[in-house]
Amino acid sequence: MHLRTRKILMTTAVVTLFLSTAAAAQPAQRVGHPPRPKDASLLVIGHRGASGYRPEHTMAAYKLAIRLGADYIEPDLVSTSDGILVARHENEISQTTDVDQHPEFADRRTTKMIDGRPLTGWFTEDFTLRELRTLRAKERIPEIRERNTLYDGRELIPTFQQVINLAKRASRSRGRPIGIYPETKHPTYFDSIGLSLEEPLVRALRRNGLDRRKAAVFVQSFETANLRELDKVIKVPLVQLIAGSGAPYDRVAAGSDETYDDLVTPAGLRRVALYADGIGPDKNRIVPRDAGGFLQEPTSLVDDAHAENLLVHPYTFRNENVFLPADYRSDGAPDDYGNAFAEYQRFFELGIDGVFSDNPDTAVEARRDFAAARD
Secondary structure: OOOOOOOOOOOHHHHHHHHHHHHHHOOOOOOOOOOOOOOOOOEEEEOOOOOOOOOOOOHHHHHHHHHOOOOEEOOEEEEOOOOOEEEOOOOEOOOOEOHHHOHHHHHHOEEEEEOOEEEEEOEHHHOOHHHHOOOOEOOOOOOOOHHHHHHOOOOOOOEHHHHHHHHHHHHHHHOOOOEEOOEEOOHHHHHHOOOOOHHHHHHHHHHOOOOOOOOOEOEEEOOOHHHHHHHOOOOOOEEEEEOOOOOOHHHHHOOOOOOHHHHOOHHHHHHHOOOOOEEEEEHHHOOOEOOOOOEOOOOOHHHHHHHOOOEEOOEOEOOEHHHOOHHHOOOOOOOOEOOHHHHHHHHHHOOOOEEEEOOHHHHHHHHHHHHHHHO
16 A cells, blocks of 8 residues: 655654545555545655766665655666576666676676567676676766766675665664665566566565555556556555556567557556556656657646556656756756756646656755745
8 A cells, every 4th residue: 555645754643544544435446545645745766776976776876865865765676596686777787787897707698588679788687696796886878977987896786685774774874764666677577587576575575574554665667467466465555667658568478459558548547556556657758748859738647647546756857968858958968967957847846746866866956946836
């Protein structure tokens, strides 16, 4: 069940009363699925940590995201050959580690079919955790984030347990909940090679006392079947990720013609609400861009999702010109910063519930500005 209030100072008694009342009022939706309160605060989710400032999915990136005010940190989860969940954006690791500089692993470079497409490189599932820990992380997009390359080679690949431990320590030391927002990457593929992601994820949550309604945890996936399965076994809120195009690969593999476009219709959102508590759409599905990159009129997606009591956490907000709408770009180079604050305000005004941000400090300050303007 989703803790829709997410207000840090709310008393336990009020939360308990709210949740129990909401559960009774929504029998047609996910069990325990409460309505979204009108005063829900905006969450700032450190996208792969503070990946605008440090190589993504490193402890340095997660620690910095927390220091910059993120409410949640997001580890994308893939598996090692010995079944350990580690944080990488993809299971192919040549772009995010120095694996190509390790001659002892040269023979592990291979080509695989990942979600129906051939991909060549080195894959986490071909390494034990012990072997992966000999590698060092590096910046994924050095042409845009050259300053981040200063930190290349300084960080190991973290395990999911390390991320959980960090969130726990930071929650205690900072006196506020620091949540985790794990994503299962390519679950159909990992199922096909006997390294299912869901069972170790559930075990980790339970082992750490996090499989409970009030835990600061969301679990997300671009696929649908694994979320439906998780809905039956864990209590934490689930979020259906929705790409800007294409289809969930589990539906493709099953021979279905259902696409992400189908999921964002009122009928599709109604189906999502049966197993999930929120959606994480590509932000262009909320405010589309024209061929020149300029923002168009917003769609009804936020209102349609809220009508089904689904939270809306769009992705990904970044400061650099190359990622911003043309409306908010500066006159500088693609890697220069534009008016990211204006983009946040545009989306906040539409009633979203949180943002995935590579620059959590910018998101936190934009949230502060938005709150001040409303008072």
